[in-house]
Each structure stands twice: as structure tokens, then as C-alpha cells.
Amino acid sequence: MSGDQVDAAVSHCTATLRAGVDRDWEAVHAAGMEWTCRTTAFHIAQAFTHYASRLASRAQERFPLALTLPEGTDNAGLLQVIEATGALVAAAVRTAPPGVRAYHPHPFGTADREGFAALAVNEALLHTHDIAGGLGLAHEPDPDLAAAVLAWLFPHVEPGPEPWPTLLWATGRGELPGRARVTDWTLYNNLVLPTERLLLTGIRPAVADDVRLGGRGGLDWLGDGPHEGTRQACSYLMKAYETGAHRPEFGVFALVRQEDGRAIGGVCFHGAPDDERRVEIGYDLIEGARGDGYATEAVRTLTEWALARDDVDTVVATVEPDNVPSQQVAARAGFVRATVDEERTAHEEYDMDSGLRLYVRRA
Template sequence: MRDMGGDQVSEAVAGSAALLRTVTGRDWEGVNAGRLDWSCRRTAEHICLDLLMYAGRLAVRAPGYVPFEIVMTHGTDNAGVVDVIETTGALLTAAIRTAPREVRAFHPAPFRSANREGFAAMGVAEVLLHTHDIAEGLGIAYEPPAELCEGVLTRIFPHVRPGPDHWRTLLWATGRGELPGRAPVTEWTWSNNLVIAAERLTLQGVTPAAAADLRAGGTGGFEWIEGGPFEGTRDAAGMVMKAYEAGVHRPEWGLFVLVRTADGRAVGGMGFHGAPDEEGRAEIGYDLVEGARGQGYATEALRALAGWALARDDVKSLFATVDRANVPSQGVISRAGFTRVSGDLGQDGEQYAYELLS
């Protein structure tokens, strides 16, 4: 799996700076940036603020907003602003490269935090989209590399059905363009992955980028204990990709990888088969790498995930099936508070059904 990290931020910033330097002699103050109400100059300064803000949050592991602004020295010309874009881009690149994988810092949309990959994707998105806005305002052509656009879409736009043209899809998803067969976008936000804390684990939401890699036999970007990931996790990643490609994926109702807080190693997968149905019922499943079994990880994670789900207004019950022959899994789901319900489910009655009510 190709990482989304400092190299991608550097690539996006370099492309933006190269283009903007060709028009530094133009009037940036008197021209709006594309469809924005901001001038091209203000938009360029906003790129600087976003890059610096993301670098600051990630560097100090900020739990909330860091209250600062960025002000250009009096008399700074457009070329000077481009210098600041390059400088703040380098700061974000450095923060991403030095941040451990498990570190998260504040971002409001929508689950209140992001990891280094999320900040990289957001930084790249800010650069690509606002460079587009400036270019549109000044009447010049701009098209970033498709691979950068795909990296953004598959990390922070998991709810957006992919299209054949990654750049046009990103523009459409952010209200900047049209796509055949899709309604115009008037309100939008990106979505960093959800992380749910348990006692010894974190349940880390799997992005479409990670799911595609898991489905293809990779690690999904996680460091697994020996023998992982297990077959069920790869199957679940395939379900995530099927929903994503159909445009019906809701990231909080997908796959989570179970990561030990002690060493950052992944030990299994757990998640939902889809969003809750009309009756507020969601189906849940899980597996562990063989070397992690018998240590209470699955029970701990299931309690945490069930607690998160049942705290929501749109969930009334959780449902799971377990093979009759899988006695250890029956113990896991019972210890997590699920109750076996009457009636056999599954082919030839080979499974027990379990339910947990809100």
C-alpha cells in the first residue's frame, strides 16, 4: 500500500508553488478564488495557515484547537506568500515524518481526531483544492497528479463513491464541479477514521485505502503479530470495498483493526456487516490472529464496540452468529453480554444467533 505521508504533502506543495510562481505578478487581491468569497491572496494565505495549523496540532498531539493565526510581514508580495506555502508545507511534512503511527491529534470532522495519515491527507486536500480555486480565479489551468487525488479520496472521503477520474471526483465531492449522474454537492465534509478505545486495545477504523490493501493480501498499513491478518479480516475488508465502490459505505459501520496499546501491533479485526437497518439492528463479527487468542482481547474489544454502538440513538440491538462448533467464540460473545436467542440461523442450522439490546 502506498503511504499517505510527508512525501505526498511535499509533492502537492511543490506542484502548487510551481504553478503559483508563474502568476505572482498578477493581481491576487482584486480577484476571487473560483467559487469562494475569498480573494486569491486570502486563499493562498489560508493554505499557509492550514498547513501550519496541522503541523502544530500533530507535533504537540493537541487535544483541541490551538489558538493562533498566521500574519504576513507588511509588504509581503505574492512571491513571498508562495515562499510561506513552501515553508509551512515543509513543517507539516516534518511533523508527519516524525509522528509515531499511533499518535492522534485534534480535528473536528467528524470523530474529533486524526492520525499522521489523516493530517497528510487533509494537508494535501487543502493544497490541491485551494490551488485549484486560485487557478480558476486567475484563469489558468491546474490539474494535480491523479494518485494524490486518489490518496485523499480513499482516506478522508470514504463515503464518496469513486469515479473514473479521481480529480474530477474530488472537485465534485467538495462542491467545485459536476459529475454525470450525480447531484451537485452543496454541503460536505471529510471523514477521518473513527478510533474507539478499550482497556488494552484501540479499535481503529479501516479506510478504503487500507481495506483495498488488506483485500489484496497486504497489511493495510498495520503492524501485525505473527500470523496476521486472519482470513476473516481480509473477507471483511472485501465487504468494505464492495460498499465503498457502490457508494454506500458508512465508515463508522465498517471494519476496525484491533491494535494493542502496549506495542502498536494489530491482533485482529472486528466490525459491522453494514449500517443499522430500519429497526435499528446491526450485525457484528470478529476474528483474532491465532497467537492473540485466549487473552481476552476479543471480549474486551466487543464490549467497547457494542458500548459505542448502543449509545447511539439509531441502534436498538446488535446481532451476531457463531458456529455451533466454535465454543471459544461462544464464550467471547456471552462474556460481552450477548444472549443466545431461540431459533437456528445459518445453513443447515449450523450457527447460534446472539443478540444484545440497548
């Protein structure tokens, strides 16, 4: 997701709405909205202004920049404002360094450059749909843009047969056969958890798909990373995503060193908490980054984040008996070896491999 997609979405928006430029946009409501078509079009430009200013300034709270229109601005002029502010978003995305994050409220408080690009594309596609519906204009965006928005901002939504109808359904604007109509929706930027030396960077489905297929997911991996364990974790993430079972905050995280932006390993949950408020964690580290305490730092941080939630009481990890370094990571991160009874229960009720040892940390 990049400035190119923002440019494409803005071009589609203005080309679509230009067909109705001679209409009275103030007299017509956007489809399904209380706003008029003109208010909705101005909102697109306002959103672009917020996204560009936040990302360019690295703002960590709401950025006090307001957009106003000169008196007498007509519809054609408003489309020029959308083009200009859209270009600002695209430029901010292109010039932001990898990993830079700025304020956005949903749901974890920040977004990276790819997230802001996706937000801008989402804004353009959806509100063009709303305005076009009010004005009676034809509107059918590039399905690849809709698919990208879904993969970057709606990781909790099971993919549908076609991306554009799925995006409309996911945002309460349409129906999909076999699914209840959406009346309350949200979007997700990825969760990032800082440690002393790392950023635990949540991997989105768009990235996980590339990693599981042998790519590097747009991350600057140390050596020949990612490790096979991270690729396998991304495969499980994609299976969950494709069935609508993925919960973004309980997915896979890349371990990114703050000092140089290099990804050095992965840490993950093996799914969302179960009915007993129990979640399993796994981790791996690229060989060139081992021995410096990075894995312990990551596991401790992610475990403590989970245990601070209302839906988690227990975090477990399974380790091979001969993997002493991994056992030491678990111990340094506050885990203890499970009792014989606990391991028996894990074998019988959770299908834990009989060759593994169970480590536990509780709230």
C-alpha cells in the same frame, strides 16, 4: 499517505500559482468563493500551520498558534510561506510515530499522521484549484494525489471514472454525470475507539484494499496476521466503498494493543444499521493473542458504542455451534442466545445460514 505526497502537492501548488505571481491577488476572488485569491493562498499556509503544530505537539484540542505575514509581503513571499509551512507538515508527518493522533474536528475529533497528510494534500489541491480558477491559470493535479485523498478522507464517496473530477464533485466544486450536485459536504478521518488495553482503529478504504489483496495495510501485525476473517471483512468493505454504500463508522476496525502498537485481530460491522435499527458484528483474533480477553474487550466496546447511537437498537452476532470460544466472547460481551423464534426470523428474513447460532444484545 505520507510526507512525500504532501511535498508533491505543495510543489504543484506553488508551481501553478507562480505563473500568476504578478497579478493582484487581492483584487480577484477565488473561483466560487467569497475570499480573494490572496486570502485563500494565506489560508493554505494557515491550515498547514495548524496541521503541523497539532500533530507535532499531539494536541487534543485547538492549538493556539497563529500565523501572520510581515507587512509588505508580496505574492512571491506568500508562496514561500506556503512552501515553508508545507514542509513543516511533511516533517511532522514523517517524524510522528505510528498511531499517534491529534485534534481535528471532522468528524470524530482526531486524525493520525496519515490523516494529517491527506488533509494537507486536500487543502493544497482544492484551494490551488480555487485560486487558479480566479486567476485564469491552468491547473491539473496528479490524479494519484486526488485518488489518495478520496481513499483516505472521502470513504463515503463512491469512486468516479476519474479521481480529480470526483474530488471536485465531492467538495461541491464540479459535476459528475448521473450524480446530483453536492451542496453540503464533509470529510472523514477514521474512527478510533479506546478500550482498557486496545485501540479499535477504523480501517480506511486505502488500507482495506491492501489487506484484502494480501498486504498488512501499514499495520504492525502480530505473527502472520491479519487473520483471514479480517481480510474477508476488508473485501466486503471495498465492495461497499466501490458502490457508494460504505459508512465509515460501520466498517472494519483493527485491534491495536496500546502497550506495543501491534495489531492482533479485527472486529467489524457487516454493514450499516437496517430499517429495524439492527446491525451485525463479527470478530476474529490472531492465535497468538487469544486467551487474554482481548476479543471480549473489543466486542463489548464496539457494541456499546453502537447501542449508544440513535440509529441502533440491536446488535447481533452469528457463531458456529462448535465454536465455543467465540460463543463465550459473545456471552462475556453481554450478548444472549436468541430465542427459537428470533433464529427462525433470522433464517427466513436475513438469510442467516442454518448452521449458525444467533446471539443478541439490545439497548
